[in-house]
Amino acid sequence: MDKAALAERYARVKAMLPGGVVLVAVSKTRTVEEVQALYDLGQRDFGENYPQELRDKQPLLPPDIRWHFIGHLQGNKVKYVAPFAFLVHGVDSEKLLDELDKRAASVGRILGVLLQVHIAQEETKHGFLPDELRALCATAPLQHRWPSLQFRGLMGMATNTEDQARVRHEFHALALLRQELAASGAVDPRAFTELSMGMTGDLREALAEGSTMVRIGTAIFGQRG
Numbered sequence: 001m002d003k004a005a006l007a008e009r010y011a012r013v014k015a016m017l018p019g020g021v022v023l024v025a026v027s028k029t030r031t032v033e034e035v036q037a038l039y040d041l042g043q044r045d046f047g048e049n050y051p052q053e054l055r056d057k058q059p060l061l062p063p064d065i066r067w068h069f070i071g072h073l074q075g076n077k078v079k080y081v082a083p084f085a086f087l088v089h090g091v092d093s094e095k096l097l098d099e100l101d102k103r104a105a106s107v108g109r110i111l112g113v114l115l116q117v118h119i120a121q122e123e124t125k126h127g128f129l130p131d132e133l134r135a136l137c138a139t140a141p142l143q144h145r146w147p148s149l150q151f152r153g154l155m156g157m158a159t160n161t162e163d164q165a166r167v168r169h170e171f172h173a174l175a176l177l178r179q180e181l182a183a184s185g186a187v188d189p190r191a192f193t194e195l196s197m198g199m200t201g202d203l204r205e206a207l208a209e210g211s212t213m214v215r216i217g218t219a220i221f222g223q224r225g
């Protein structure tokens with residue numbers, strides 16, 4: 001590992017971020033040594049996609065890391081992340097909310113979650129449709145149904161395209177939906193403040209549309225092998 005190159009890339013990414021935007025360093029497939037090296041440069045928020053990989057890495061790394069789970073989570077893997085995750089970004093079904101709430105309660109935690117919204121044109125991306133979330137929020141406060149979860153905002157992935165206007169349009173829609181849901185009475189508007197959007201390829205567009213959390217892997221660690 002080239003520590004000088006890592007420090008340079010990290011500084012370049014941080015320089016792009018306005019104050020208050022949380023940088024989640026996406027460390028999937030990276031070694032414990034690489035994560036530790038970035039930690040030593042001051043980074044504390046890390047994102048992982050694979051439950052077992054996160055479960056195995058977490059005990060080998062400093063306890064004050066805030067671990068973000070950003071991948072697609074299956075119900076039977078919730079047990080690997082619920083005991084210590086700081087925030088679960090990709091929550092895309094009521095069934096998964098049920099499982100997260102159950103596991104959080106069983107370990108005596110309040111677990112922060114972001115609801116993932118399908119904003120891309122691609123079929124492959126996960127997430128609730130905007131109207132599904134509107135319907136969910138029209139029934140009752142989410143907290144009543146899932147008391148061990150704290151609803152912190154929305155997460156979305158834009159279409160993987162060179163069309164920057166398209167990407168901005170999708171992020172804009174996500175930002176508007178967050179505002180709408182925050183005002184709906186179904187969530188605590190003081191907690192429902194986060195917009196997790198933006199990765200290496202669409203960081204600028206996400207920041208321009210009001211992202212509060214960016215999930216960056218490649219621009220910090222280099223190409224994944």
Ligand SMILES: *Cc1c(COP(=O)(O)O)cnc(C)c1O
Nearest residue numbers: 026070199200201215216217218
């Ligand atoms: C891998 C991944 C990222 C980071 O992607 P880069 O292009 O390496 O910055 C962000 N979010 C999610 C959900 C990912 O799976």
